[in-house]
Amino acid sequence: MQRMRLFEVAPQGYQAVSGLEKYVQANVDHTVLELVKLRASMLNGCAYCVDMHSRDALAAGESSRRLFAVAAWREALSFFDEREQTALALTDAVTRLGEHGVSDEVWDAAAKVWSEKELADLVLAIATINVWNRIAVATHTEPPAQV
DSSP states (O other): OOOOOHHHHSHHHHHHHHHHHHHHHHHSOHHHHHHHHHHHHHHHTOHHHHHHHHHHHHHTTOOHHHHHHGGGGGGOGGGSOHHHHHHHHHHHHHHTOOTTOSOHHHHHHHHHHSOHHHHHHHHHHHHHHHHHHHHHHHTTOOOOSOO
16 A cells, blocks of 8 residues: 655655656667666666656567567676666666665766766666665555556
């Protein structure tokens, strides 16, 4: 059972997160953005977001094989180009942010294939989906039964 509808209880906070979402949607390649959103949502155990972003990606023409491969992307490298691989690696590192942060290895690999602005926008995209995941998981937001 959903604990609260955050957008009703704290509409200004919700709108602030929505503003960041609009920014990343306008500034990050849509295919990469959906892969990032799906991967972070998988790592965070956010059923609502896994469902939503899988459906969004399929509707945008993404293949189901690539979407399934996101769960084990390091073992399915042939499904993803270099930019996508570095975006997924950065997503893993930022989402699982540990004591030592994002390693130089992960950062440098991403910085080789993404411009500084693209990399900044990618970090914002990863941070944004992590905020959404935490909201949905904390409030027990479930995917819709029917779509």
